[in-house]
Amino acid sequence: MTHPRIPLPAGYAWRELTPADRRQVVELDTWAFPSSHSADDLEALPSPLSWDRTVGVVAGGADGLAALHASYPFRRFPVPGGELPTAGLTWVGVHPQHRRRGLLTAMIDLHLARCVERGEPLSALFAAEAAIYGRFGYGHAANDLRLDIPRGAALRDVPGAERHTVRVEVASRERHGAIVDRLHRAAGAAPAGVPGLNRPGWVTRETEELQTVLWDDAPLHRGGRESRRILLVELDGEPRGYVMFRRSLSWEPTGPRGTVSAGEVVALDAAAARALWGALLDLDLTTEVSPFILPVDDVITRLLVNLRAAAPRTPDNLWVRVVDVPAALAGRRYAGDVDVTLAVADTRLPANAGVYRLRAEAFAPATVERLAPDTSADLSLDVRELGAAYLGGTSLATLAAAGQLTVHRPESLAPASAAFGWPVAPGSSWVF
Numbered sequence: 327m328t329h330p331r332i333p334l335p336a337g338y339a340w341r342e343l344t345p346a347d348r349r350q351v352v353e354l355d356t357w358a359f360p361s362s363h364s365a366d367d368l369e370a371l372p373s374p375l376s377w378d379r380t381v382g383v384v385a386g387g388a389d390g391l392a393a394l395h396a397s398y399p400f401r402r403f404p405v406p407g408g409e410l411p412t413a414g415l416t417w418v419g420v421h422p423q424h425r426r427r428g429l430l431t432a433m434i435d436l437h438l439a440r441c442v443e444r445g446e447p448l449s450a451l452f453a454a455e456a457a458i459y460g461r462f463g464y465g466h467a468a469n470d471l472r473l474d475i476p477r478g479a480a481l482r483d484v485p486g487a488e489r490h491t492v493r494v495e496v497a498s499r500e501r502h503g504a505i506v507d508r509l510h511r512a513a514g515a516a517p518a519g520v521p522g523l524n525r526p527g528w529v530t531r532e533t534e535e536l537q538t539v540l541w542d543d544a545p546l547h548r549g550g551r552e553s554r555r556i557l558l559v560e561l562d563g564e565p566r567g568y569v570m571f572r573r574s575l576s577w578e579p580t581g582p583r584g585t586v587s588a589g590e591v592v593a594l595d596a597a598a599a600r601a602l603w604g605a606l607l608d609l610d611l612t613t614e615v616s617p618f619i620l621p622v623d624d625v626i627t628r629l630l631v632n633l634r635a636a637a638p639r640t641p642d643n644l645w646v647r648v649v650d651v652p653a654a655l656a657g658r659r660y661a662g663d664v665d666v667t668l669a670v671a672d673t674r675l676p677a678n679a680g681v682y683r684l685r686a687e688a689f690a691p692a693t694v695e696r697l698a699p700d701t702s703a704d705l706s707l708d709v710r711e712l713g714a715a716y717l718g719g720t721s722l723a724t725l726a727a728a729g730q731l732t733v734h735r736p737e738s739l740a741p742a743s744a745a746f747g748w749p750v751a752p753g754s755s756w757v758f
């Protein structure tokens with residue numbers, strides 16, 4: 327792959343990184359993200375990085391890295407009704423000595439240029455701070471749900487839940503890797519049990535490095551909690567759902583106080599989900615279950631009799647950058663008939679800007695045509711807002727109400743908003 331000529335501020339140079347640079351990567355990372363763990367301990371952990379997509383910045387005359395970024399090759403990133411190659415931007419860090427000199431800006435320009443070269447119409451990320459990425463055209467595209475559910479919280483009944491059996495074991499890749507992979511993919515492909523109605527943004531761990539990191543259970547991940555366990559629910563011996571979890575326990579004057587930190591909670595249908603949550607909410611010596619990341623429309627929101635008591639919070643989940651507007655628009659399905667012209671602005675990638683006519687019947691393939699740049703459009707918006715709406719989690723009408731989308735033909739907004747939505751809320755079940 328050619329190295330695009332993306333300029334850096336004076337005195338800095340690009341450096342392609344390899345596994346031999348692992349120590350420097352760890353050291354830069356601990357400058358960017360303060361950690362109580364030693365560089366030796368962190369270096370001993372498996373690395374999630376795809377090294378051929380990991381680029382450093384070095385400063386003339388200085389040791390070590392001034393900055394670093396990487397991306398994951400998500401070849402099958404779920405978009406509404408389909409999948410598109412997507413670059414998962416990650417491990418972005420600038421040494422405090424070198425911050426606010428334009429290094430991140432240059433790294434984003436290189437990242438986007440490489441997305442174009444690689445034919446990745448989208449980039450997605452989790453933002454360390456919400457204010458960082460909008461300026462680069464990333465839109466806040468999904469939220470997730472965080473809960474603290476009291477032990478024994480009442481759940482509504484689901485017929486057939488009682489037919490499931492439960493297994494609780496120490497989590498291991500050898501025993502559970504294939505099961506977890508299969509259930510996770512299946513749950514994202516058809517969360518409502520209907521083929522084609524997928525969960526946008528439900529990204530899978532597609533590389534061997536990401537799989538290795540998932541199953542690594544080094545003591546420094548534990549934070550005072552136990553080693554990682556898995557709870558599986560089965561129907562007639564067939565796995566139908568899982569949750570990986572760790573418990574912690576303290577003894578208070580009032581009695582034992584245990585919490586359950588749960589990772590992704592995945593089930594193939596409502597009965598399996600009811601069986602899974604029922605078991606998870608009834609572990610001895612515990613008082614509370616805190617699932618880390620759930621989709622905002624996860625079935626638990628319908629199963630809990632008192633959702634309010636679980637103190638729901640919905641922080642931002644994925645941010646999406648549309649790198650190739652026509653490929654992205656044509657690569658997803660729409661939840662209603664649509665025939666709309668969009669004027670998309672993109673100062674960072676001018677070739678991406680333009681006026682596009684999008685036509686599709688509900689849930690059928692779409693066609694996208696680039697029109698002359700002076701064509702009057704029905705709606706105009708920045709590529710950042712297109713990214714926010716792209717996975718179906720942010721309504722075009724909401725963007726219009728917030729003054730972040732301009733309506734030129736009023737009758738186009740309602741059908742376009744309905745079409746850009748999606749019946750299943752977007753979101754990733756893990757942070758990358």
Ligand SMILES: CC(=O)SCCNC(=O)CCNC(=O)[C@H](O)C(C)(C)COP(=O)(O)OP(=O)(O)OC[C@H]1O[C@@H](n2cnc3c(N)ncnc32)[C@H](O)[C@@H]1OP(=O)(O)O
Pocket residue numbers: 358359415416417418419420421424425426427428429430431432451452453454455457458461
């Ligand atoms: C996908 C991920 O990996 S998320 C992880 C992001 N990394 C971190 O949060 C680690 C700690 N922080 C850092 O490493 C750095 O401060 C970074 C990467 C956030 C920013 O790097 P810098 O090289 O300082 O950014 P750069 O100089 O290119 O700034 C570009 C613009 O973004 C703004 N900006 C940079 N960081 C922030 C921030 N945290 N909040 C708000 N604005 C910011 C700058 O003010 C600047 O604005 P301007 O163009 O109006 O002057």
